[in-house]
Amino acid sequence: MAPPVSTSRFFRARVKAITDLTPSFRRFTFTGDDLDEYGDPGLDQRVKLVFPTATLGLDAMPTGDDWYLRWRDLPEDARLPFRTYTTRAVRRAHREVDIDMVAHDVLGPASAWIAGAAIGDEVLIFAPTTAHTGVSYGIDFVPPARADRVLLAGDETAAPALAVILEQLPPDAKGVVVLEVPHPGDTAYLPRHAGFEYRVRARSAERHEHLLPSVTDAAVHLAPAGRGSLVEEIDVDKDILWEVPRTAKGGAALKSAPLYAWLAGESGAIKALRRCLVSEHGVDRRAVAFMGYWRLGRAEN
Secondary structure (H helix, E strand, O other): OOOOOOOEEEEEEEEEEEEEOOOOEEEEEEEOOOHHHEOOOOOOOEEEEEOOOOOOOHHHOOOOOOHHHHHHHOOHHHOOOEEEEEEEEEEHHHOEEEEEEEOOOOOOHHHHHHHHOOOOOEEEEEEEEOOOOOOOOOOOOOOOOEEEEEEEEEOHHHHHHHHHHHHHOOOOOOEEEEEEEOOHHHHHOOOOOOOEEEEEEEOOOOOOOOHHHHHHHHHHHHOOOOOOOOOOOOOOOOOOEEEOOEOOOOOEOOOEEEEEEEEEEEHHHHHHHHHHHHHHOOOOHHHEEEEEEEEOOEOOO
């Protein structure tokens, strides 16, 4: 039997359309000559977008299997910036890919590109190809085969991944989705799933003012009674908080669970929610995925 093939590479793509979905969510439709080979394992599949700068074109980006090591070895002023996003939709027959991004004040190269992008602008997208088979380690939604309830939660940066997960969950899935967004008009962004209670709110002032209490409240009702576990405390100012339970073969860590939780967003909030679910409410650590992939006040590739 042939082993699974895990294939990802860079696709050169240009902006075909820009659609403002809500005040904060902007959809970029990309096209490219080889996007019919763009793979989409689904769910919260992570991809990376490389942005040109005023001084560096896309040809400055190393490619090939060792691209990251070569990029890291470059002088800082010779590195093109890249950020992580979720594939929202793929239409291979039309060679089109949709990626939804959050438009906000310009704070770095990604937000500057989002604010100023025009039709025809080019990026590189590092993504799976259609040759991909087997487990995708770019997917972090790895629930047990049976989960009585699902808790999905995050801030606006997690919303595109939440949207795809909700669209692809089976009709009989049940749970709660908690989302905090910047603007009241953003609350309409997520697709509807009949089995989920939606707790989606815009923040009025402080970040996490809705996310933290809403997830805590949901945990009271969803989490089974159990004894909490000690969790390793992560210094989110130095390290990435990222814990996705898997088996050695990359599948779910449990066969079944009364609750599976997927939490993603700003590291400070995810650290607090991790402690809440695992330590305070006794949720099995093997049934919770935590992704704290950005930190307030810090730009990260």
